[in-house]
Amino acid sequence: MKHYLLGLITLISVQGLAQKQDKQIDDKSLAAGREIYLMNCQSCHMEQGEGLEGVYPPLAKSDYLMADKTRAIQQILKGVSGPITVNGLEYNAEMQGFSFSDQELADLLNYIRNSFGNKGGATTIDEVRKARSKP
Template sequence: MKKYVLAIAMIALVLQGFNTLSKDRNDGYITKKESKKGVYSSADKGKSVYNQTCVACHQATGLGIPGAFPPLAKSDFLNKDVNRAIRGVVKGLSGAITVNGKKFNGAMPAQALSDEQIADALTYVYASWGNNKTVVTTAMVKAQRK
């Protein structure tokens, strides 16, 4: 029995290595190396991070969950202050906020993501759902970690 568990664990680790591939728009695959060469934009990479980290609360549409999680779509809160948005992801956010005229009083924990992942995810959010197309860089994220 222990051999089977060990074999399954080994297979899982090997398969996890295949996680270095990301799906492109044409349902083909590119490697992370190709992605870093600029084959895909930060927003394209950010969509993957968003779908793994943010979608449960803010939803695939960016509309959030009314009364619980604020919308990111056409978000006056995000579009007004990019550094505040970055800090919210890096350090977490709690307390009352108003987004698009509606009050939210919850908590978002700090996200355990790299500077690049945060920059990519926020660039995707800003490029989506009627937001202002701000490009978030790793330098901007690093500045908010201080």
């Protein structure tokens, strides 16, 4: 019985470790995402993701961004328009869509969802592909 329990505990901790490593985002992806952000997004959402109150919504600690990863990928591709509420403030403007590759989108999502105080975990190429093909 003791051996069985010990074996079980070892198994659980090995699995826990593997899962943790799975979720780790590599520095290369974050650096690539930051480049893409500075080139394409910073002009409106600002360097620290703070946006411009009432005009450009924040990405920093944005409840809206963090609530739905698939929606974020689709909005970056197709653009956003119409009223949205971000951290309790309404924005009603328009953002154009961008044509990024799956890899670029994964890097960008890794960066914006894990910078400016956000903690969103990793985004995989597979998740980007699924979001792209979803209507």
